Every structure is written in C-alpha cells, then in structure tokens.
Amino acid sequence: MDKSWIALGRMADGRMSKLSNDGVKLFLQFAIGVIDQNGNLLCPCIKCVNVYRQNLQNVEIHLLQYGIMQTYTIWHQHREPRVSNEAYRDDEMRVDGDEIVGGIEALVEDRIRGESTDTTQGEEVRTFDQLLTDAKRELFPNCTNYTLLKFVIEVLNMKVTNHWTNKSIDMMLEFLSRLLPKENLVPKSTYEAKKILRDLGLSYELIHACINDCVLFWKENATLDKCPTCKTSRYKISHGRGKKIPHKVLRYFPLTPRLKRLYMSRKRAEDMIWYKDKRVDDEILRHPADSDEWKEFDAQHPEFSLEPRNVRLGFAVDGFNPFGNMKNSYRLWPVILIPYNLPPWLVMKDPFCLMSLLILGESQPGIDIDVYMRPLVDELNDLWTNGALTYDASTNETFRMHAALFKIGYTNHRCYLPEDHPERRKSRAYNGKIEKRKRSLELPVEKIQHQLDNVAGVIYGKQPSNRKRPRQAPNWTKDTKAERTGEIRGRIINILCKLEKIFPPAFFDVIIHLAVHLPRKATLGGPVQYRWIYPIERFLGALKKYVTNRARPKGSIVEAYIVKECITCCSIYVDGIETVHNRPERNENRGERQQGLTVFKETARPIGLITRDAEMSQEIRDIAHWFVLYSSVEIEKYLEYVFH
Known part of the structure; x- marks a missing residue:
C-alpha cells in the first residue's frame, strides 16, 4: 500500500494536492471496518492523535486541514497488523543507533497524547494549539532547518548544559535577532523563550509552613492565619502594608506528572520495563x-x-549550603526520588533523579521532616491505592500506573530486650509473633581485661623498625552471585574471629562490625551503587550551581530546575547537538569488543601515568598472570577442577 502521501501533510499545499486527497480516501476505506456503534473511529490527525473519536466526515476534514501524524505509517489502531515489535519500534521511533530522530513533531505528538488522559478535549486543543503552531513556524522566511520551537529548545539546552546566565542568553538572542533577516521570530529575551516552552514544562507548588515546623498550611489548614498547634502567625509582621510574606515556604514538585513523563517518550517507555524484558536473570546481583x-x-x-510498568522508587534526603559558605547557617534539604525500573546505565544519572520537595531550614529537619513529607506521602498513597491513568508511547496504549517506595527497614529489635520484658509477649502490635530470641552477647569487663592482657608485641607509631606488611595479592572481584553472599559472610566472620586474637576490643567498633552485615544487605537490596550517597551528592552540586541570585537562592534553584526538566525531556527529540542523553560518558569503558579471551575483549581507558619499556618484577608478573586466569570465564571449569 502506497503511503507516500503522508509526508505531504507537512505543508498546506501538500494537503490540498490530489495525491493527498486520494491517500485520505484510501485511509478511510481501509479504516471503515473499525467504526464503533456510534459511527465514530479514532482520528489520526495531528490534533486528535488517535486519542479522540470522530465520524468519517470529520476525520476526512481533519486529515485535509491538519494533516496525518507523520509517525503513523503502520495503521495499527485501524486494524493493520504489525509485522513484529521490532519493526513497529523502528518505524515509530526511526531509531538511528542510539539517537532518536523523531524530531520536534514527535515531541508534540507524544506530549499531546501523554497529557490527554487528564484534560478534556476542549482544554487539550486550547493548550496545544500554540505549541503546534510554534512547531511549524519557520524561524525566518525560507528557513528549512529550524522552526521556532526547535530553535528555542536548542538555545535553552545550551544554557542548561553550559550553565549560561540569563544575561548571556539575552545578549546572544539580541545579536541573532540583528543578524538574521528582519522577519525572524527570534525571542527577545530568556523570559520570552521560556514562555514558548511553558506548555512543555512541569509545575511546582508553594506550600506555607509554620515557623516552628508544626504543620503545613495545606488542605484543611490552607485558610488559617495562625498555626493550630503553637498559635504562631503564618505571616511575617508587615503592619498591614504590602503583600503578606509567609515565614516558611515548602516547594513541592508533584510526582505523578513526572512519572507519567517517563512514559511519554517512546525510548524512555521501553527503558522503564528493561528490568522485565531485557535483564538477564542468572542469580548475579x-x-x-x-x-x-x-x-x-x-x-x-x-x-x-x-x-x-508500575514504578518502584528509591528515596534520599540530604542537605547542602547553597552559598558554599559553611559559616552561614542557611540550608536547603531536597527530597529526591529515583525510579529503579531503569537500566543500570541510567538509573542513578542526574536526569532521572526526581526532586520532590525542597525544604528550608537552618539545621537538619529531624523528626519534623514528617510534617514536610505529608504532600509526598499523600501522593504516594494515592499512587499505590488508585494509581494514575498514563499513556505509554512505546505501545500506544493507556494503562493505570501504580508506584511503591522501595526501602529496606531493619526491625525486630525486641530480641535485644531482657528475656522477661513484657514487650516480648506482645504479638499483635509487631509482626504477629512472640519474640523468643536472645539478645546479642555482652562482654563483661573482666573478659575484656583478660583479652587486653593477652595482647603483646604491638608497636605503635611510624618508627623505622615498623616495616610494612608484605604486599598481598589484590582482591579482584567480579559480579557477586546471590548464592555466594552467605559464603562471603562466613568468611568475614572467620576473619574477624582471627583478628580478635590480635587486636584489643577497642578496635572492633561499629564500622568493623558492619562488615558482618554487608553481604546480607547486598542480598536484600542489590548492588550498593543503587543505594549509596555519591550520585545524590553530585545532584546537590548541580543544584548549587543554579544559584544565580544570592538574595533568592530557593527561587533560583527551583526555576532553573524546572527549565532543566523541560529541556531534558525535549532534548531526546533533538539530534545533531550534544545533550544530556548523548554526551560522552566520563568513563568511556564501553568501547568495541575485541577478539580473544573474555578478559581482553572490553576496551578500557588506562588510569595513571603510562610508562613504556618499564621493568616488571616477577611478583607483579605473577599477580597479572593470576588476574588473567581468575577473570577468564573460559577456564572456570579447569580452575574448579584444580581447586576441588
């Protein structure tokens, strides 16, 4: 079936051509078999995008007036079979390597379809009419490479990527406005550029809080002027002049639309189910x-x-000083959520760390953080119970998305109580069981002193006679199998027992004892890189760079974060420039695979100074030889035979 007429829908002259008219009639004849009882069918024009139903006459008018969706070349919503999932994906997304070349039109289509689940048809048309117009308007007469929307996205992407100030963008826009023909549509300022993208961005809420962290003036307390707990005024004293200024303001970024946006992009929607479709389940963590x-x-x-497609979230809270001056007591405390559905190379990256709350406080919120967490907790409860209607761009269908907070808690502390404690016998208030386990061993003072007396021959300080211990073979590790964590824990306990014969009890603080629990924690929660603080610290460092107005640090961070969210989403659809999705990794260790043993297949960037023709001792040669043998999958069976 000839579908070349679809490309003619880009321009008004093309839509009025005879080839386009014949193509529309061909489509209507093909789709007539899926008309419902009311005589309607899904309209694939760029306004209805297969979301709204129209009668045959209106569908014909829409296709001639607005054009058909450029990516709708397999009419699967109108009974045309898909050849295969891969063929459908390639056609819809037009994937070229790792870059998505769907363009700005695909962005607008995905945005409209992703948002149509929460708004009426009239609201949808009013909201995105201007967006569709900007996606088609040439930046200047006879400009074939850039529309207004694409130009604004690329300019703001450069601003976010390179941390440009608003003034530098204003100067560049003013220069381009003078450079290009007079009829150009270049925005006059950063503010005007952001206004063009306002329908692509996500919003946030300002919630007033009690100065003593008692309550939020939200929901049932929204109309109060005084705290219902401590009776403190909600606002600063202004003596009746000017606008009322609250003592504290919480910035809340609603979670549901941000999770829905992950499914708005065809590529990201596939990444969100990577753990189910493409993860290799071979008992390796x-x-x-x-x-x-x-x-x-x-x-x-x-x-x-x-x-x-239900989302499992990680949770992190940390504070930072936005001014970089530790003498200043001003602190901000972001609450960050991380979708664990994503594959390992995306899950802990900056673009997928979702800031949910921004709390202001001179010190750590402590237990008062529960007050500020209420909006997020209420939304998580709603996502768990009711879910949210979400459009999946990879399958062109709507589903009800639920979410859960993935967090490990260590309970059953009743075993540390005395054996005759009444709390041990209470079952309903805990896990439904009576606690019969004994508490951990407590060393008496006499036994500790006896161990100290047995310690001898220890020389402290950095004296010349204190020679370093001989160099040991390095502990090269590979991916840990789940079944080996129990073995590792046993080895750790044996090592600690041997150390008790050498070191005094003071050596065995909580950090040393922690090693006993690490294997079990890895078994429960998975690899440590999904739970440690380093990605969060990098994220806070990025937030600190957003402070351009030291008098309004919270506002600077929030506004810059909202722009960054928008550009991160839009840049998926832009090709030919560097974005957060295609920039080179800091550690480029995923090069071309070479031939030979597995240990030599991966290309890697060398670390440290490269020396040539250096002499290598026999000890270093033996270590290298041992590493090659230990890391080669091809000889694992031989090693097992030798050792066992």
Whole structure:
C-alpha cells in the first residue's frame, strides 16, 4: 500500500494536492471496518492523535486541514497488523543507533497524547494549539532547518548544559535577532523563550509552613492565619502594608506528572520495563531487581508485579549550603526520588533523579521532616491505592500506573530486650509473633581485661623498625552471585574471629562490625551503587550551581530546575547537538569488543601515568598472570577442577 502521501501533510499545499486527497480516501476505506456503534473511529490527525473519536466526515476534514501524524505509517489502531515489535519500534521511533530522530513533531505528538488522559478535549486543543503552531513556524522566511520551537529548545539546552546566565542568553538572542533577516521570530529575551516552552514544562507548588515546623498550611489548614498547634502567625509582621510574606515556604514538585513523563517518550517507555524484558536473570546481583527484597515484594503483592510498568522508587534526603559558605547557617534539604525500573546505565544519572520537595531550614529537619513529607506521602498513597491513568508511547496504549517506595527497614529489635520484658509477649502490635530470641552477647569487663592482657608485641607509631606488611595479592572481584553472599559472610566472620586474637576490643567498633552485615544487605537490596550517597551528592552540586541570585537562592534553584526538566525531556527529540542523553560518558569503558579471551575483549581507558619499556618484577608478573586466569570465564571449569 502506497503511503507516500503522508509526508505531504507537512505543508498546506501538500494537503490540498490530489495525491493527498486520494491517500485520505484510501485511509478511510481501509479504516471503515473499525467504526464503533456510534459511527465514530479514532482520528489520526495531528490534533486528535488517535486519542479522540470522530465520524468519517470529520476525520476526512481533519486529515485535509491538519494533516496525518507523520509517525503513523503502520495503521495499527485501524486494524493493520504489525509485522513484529521490532519493526513497529523502528518505524515509530526511526531509531538511528542510539539517537532518536523523531524530531520536534514527535515531541508534540507524544506530549499531546501523554497529557490527554487528564484534560478534556476542549482544554487539550486550547493548550496545544500554540505549541503546534510554534512547531511549524519557520524561524525566518525560507528557513528549512529550524522552526521556532526547535530553535528555542536548542538555545535553552545550551544554557542548561553550559550553565549560561540569563544575561548571556539575552545578549546572544539580541545579536541573532540583528543578524538574521528582519522577519525572524527570534525571542527577545530568556523570559520570552521560556514562555514558548511553558506548555512543555512541569509545575511546582508553594506550600506555607509554620515557623516552628508544626504543620503545613495545606488542605484543611490552607485558610488559617495562625498555626493550630503553637498559635504562631503564618505571616511575617508587615503592619498591614504590602503583600503578606509567609515565614516558611515548602516547594513541592508533584510526582505523578513526572512519572507519567517517563512514559511519554517512546525510548524512555521501553527503558522503564528493561528490568522485565531485557535483564538477564542468572542469580548475579547487577540490579535491584536481582535482590531478595524485590522478589519478596513481588511475592507479597502479585497484583503490583503483574504490571511491569508500575514504578518502584528509591528515596534520599540530604542537605547542602547553597552559598558554599559553611559559616552561614542557611540550608536547603531536597527530597529526591529515583525510579529503579531503569537500566543500570541510567538509573542513578542526574536526569532521572526526581526532586520532590525542597525544604528550608537552618539545621537538619529531624523528626519534623514528617510534617514536610505529608504532600509526598499523600501522593504516594494515592499512587499505590488508585494509581494514575498514563499513556505509554512505546505501545500506544493507556494503562493505570501504580508506584511503591522501595526501602529496606531493619526491625525486630525486641530480641535485644531482657528475656522477661513484657514487650516480648506482645504479638499483635509487631509482626504477629512472640519474640523468643536472645539478645546479642555482652562482654563483661573482666573478659575484656583478660583479652587486653593477652595482647603483646604491638608497636605503635611510624618508627623505622615498623616495616610494612608484605604486599598481598589484590582482591579482584567480579559480579557477586546471590548464592555466594552467605559464603562471603562466613568468611568475614572467620576473619574477624582471627583478628580478635590480635587486636584489643577497642578496635572492633561499629564500622568493623558492619562488615558482618554487608553481604546480607547486598542480598536484600542489590548492588550498593543503587543505594549509596555519591550520585545524590553530585545532584546537590548541580543544584548549587543554579544559584544565580544570592538574595533568592530557593527561587533560583527551583526555576532553573524546572527549565532543566523541560529541556531534558525535549532534548531526546533533538539530534545533531550534544545533550544530556548523548554526551560522552566520563568513563568511556564501553568501547568495541575485541577478539580473544573474555578478559581482553572490553576496551578500557588506562588510569595513571603510562610508562613504556618499564621493568616488571616477577611478583607483579605473577599477580597479572593470576588476574588473567581468575577473570577468564573460559577456564572456570579447569580452575574448579584444580581447586576441588
């Protein structure tokens, strides 16, 4: 079937051509078999985007007036079969390597379809009419490379990527406005550029808080002027002059639209179910989905796990000084959520760390953080219970998305109580069981002194006679299998027992004892890189760079973060420039695979000074030889035979 007429829908002259008219009639004849009882069918024009139903006459008018969706070349919504999932993906997304070349039109289509689940048809048309217009308007007469929308996206992408100030963007826009023909549509300022993208961005809410952290003036307290707990005024004293200024303001970034946006892009929607479709389940801990806690959650909540698009979230809170001056007591405390559905190379990256709350306080919120967490907790409860209607761009269907907070808690502390404590016998208030386990061993003072007396021959300080211990073979590690964590824990306990014969009890503080629990924690929660603080610290460093107005640090961070969110989403659809999605990795270790043994296949960037023709001792040669043998999958069976 000839579908070349679809490309003519880009221009008004093309839509009025005979080839386009014949193509529309051909489509209507093909789709007549899917008309519903009311005589309507899904309209594939760029306004209705297969979301709204129209009668045959209106569908014909829409296709001639607005044009058909440029990416709708396989009419699967109108009974045309898909050849295969891969063929459909390639046609819809037009993937070229790792770059998505769907363009700005695909962005507008995805945005309209992704948002249509929460708004009426009239609201949808009014909201995106201007967006569609900007996506088609030439930047200047006879400009074939850039529309107004694409130009604004690329300019703001450069601003976000290179941390340009508003003034530098204003100067550049003014220069381009003078450089290009007089009829150009270049925005006059950064403010005007942001206004063009306002329908693509996400919003945030300002919620007033009590100065003593008692309550939020939200929902049932929204109309109060005084705190219902401490009776303190909600506002600063202004003596009746000017606008009322609250003592504290919480910035809240609604979670639901941000999770829905992950499914708005065809590429990201596929990444969100990577753990289900493409993860290799070979009992090796590479992803949180390999952990016991994830599997236990699936067993306890089978309804949730049946839908792989349901989102599992990590949670992190940390504070920072936006001015970089530790003498200043001003602190901001972001609450960050991380979608664990994503593959390992995306999950902990900056673009996917979702800031949910921005709390102001001179010190750590402590237990008062529960007050500020209420909007997020209420939304998480709603996502768990009711879910949110979400459009999946990869399958062109709508589903109800639920979310759960993935967090490990260590309970059952009753075993540390005395054996006759009444709390041990209470079952309903805890896990439904009576606690019969004994508490951990407590060393008496006499035994500690006896161990100290047995310690001898220890020389402290950096004296010349204190020679370093001989160099040991390095502890090269590979991906840890879940079944080996128990073995590792046993080895750690044996090592600690041997150390007790050498070192005094003071050596065995909580950090040393922590090693006993690390294997079990890895089994429960998966690899440590999905739970440590380093990505969060980098994220806070990025937020600190957003402070351009030291008098309004919170406003600077929030406004810059909103622009960054928008550009991060839009830049997926822009090709030919560097974005957060295609920039080179800091550690480019995923090069071309070479031939030979597995240990030599991966190309890697060398670390440290490269020396040539250096002499290598026999000890270093033996270590290198041992590493090659230990890391080569091809001889694992031989090594097992030798050792056992």
